[in-house]
Amino acid sequence: MTEEQTSDIRLRTRIWSVMRAIVFIAVIVFTWMGMAKTACALVAVALIMGWVNLYQLRSQEIEKPYYRLWLNVIDGFLSFAVMTSIFVRDLMQNEQPEKLLAVGCVFLLARLVAHTLFSLGVLREGKSLPRKRRWSKLSNIVITITMGVYLLHLEDYQQICMVSSILLILASTVAYAYWYYRDPAHRKPLSIASQLTMSRIVLTPFFLWVFFYDNDLDYSNNSIVFKSLALIMVLGFMLTDFLDGKLARAMGEVSTLGKYLDPFSDKISNMTIFMCFIATGYAPVWMVALIYFRESSVETLRTLAASEGLIMPARRSGKWKTALQGIGIVAILIGALDPMAAIIPSYQTFWNVFPQAVMGVITAITIISGIDYFVASKHILKKFV
Template structure:
């Protein structure tokens, strides 16, 4: 009798272990960041000062989850394929949504949005190509500073939208230019490191891999 109950329990335990990587806390934080995107857009394009405060709070909390999910995944040894896939998607959705919303209310120039969003798409595409040919290019310190500067610049622009304190526009614009420079610089650095790792190898005819 005891043995007959052991098998279902073991099966349930195996099922739980298989399920746990897909529902861990780091991935939950990443999904929260994705869910926050439409809320950010709604409050950011509103003309209400109260909504500007809410938008700033949503963006800041979302930015914090960007740091927290990675830290928790490493500390808890919960780095998963799903988390690795969703995290950069959530980051880019958050930044792109904020920038496009700021563009819609004339708080940022269109070409800046194109450069930043275009950079993110280009690097994401190159990262996919690199992974497909077995080339791993880890995030650089420059890329991390790029992310931080983008978060700070966007937060300052949201605050300026709601309150526009004297002299704040100059500070927000300065940080935005720093973020723009780091955005372009980190893209160049990523492409350069990819080419070095790939060693300028050519694709073998008839095969989708590097020779």
């Protein structure tokens, strides 16, 4: 195949990928418009387009490594966005959302983050990215099918499809990790600081189970034991967030992986908690949507900086934002403990406004922090605008 033919196929592959992304965006739009059947039809179109891209256009074989990485990132992010839109839609319609769907959203986000970080590491080492293996291809197919099942409210198949998706995500992640670490050049010991950071990602799904252990969205009637356990887990998240940076600097183990993984783990754990607060009525959807918009925008900016070989340092406003989010979450979980109502007179009147007031302050500081990041990163944006 000549270079001209290869370039032509690459162009068609990229156009096809952009069209598939547009289809996914349309799925999100129709989901919010309540046109579930139309959205499901577009999901089927996206499934077919993905098959054509892999097997007919052979995008994995001829695409340049960095383009392939970012096309995969966009595709994974849009899949996560569709699943999250379905979850939020069910919440806004006052339906009882499937808790497994929230867990699935977390797994999708965790896979996207992990795959992006490892792939960037591989490319920086001058090595070739692996092609998508059968587990990865199968997981993408099943995830897309799961979208359609949830869009059509096929309750008999929702849990089966979501469990299958989660298992295949785990299988594809293990397959990728096996490929990565079987190469002696990649076998670098994971520092204690990075292990602490990873623990937040690993324990986040368990927080979901603890928060909704009784299969009831009303957190107020949960057992005091599980309320206390949820509070302890959040305190553990905050402690590991404080210790990982301290240990990395004290032991001389500051790494590029840690610099990227630390903010990602914070986003995963905090956004999961905020989604739980939406479900139980402690936070309105629009506040969490604004927080998610800020977090995803800053992470996109950080990714753009990485593509230029730059590391975007943490801002003081970002540290204040993270600390305030943690303090606010702890305050709400402490306020939800049963003994508080017995100790403080007229506590219920206070509690009716307290969670949303705390979330309002968190949202405002988070947005201000995001603005600060963008103002301070104008030199990065100028490279792309």
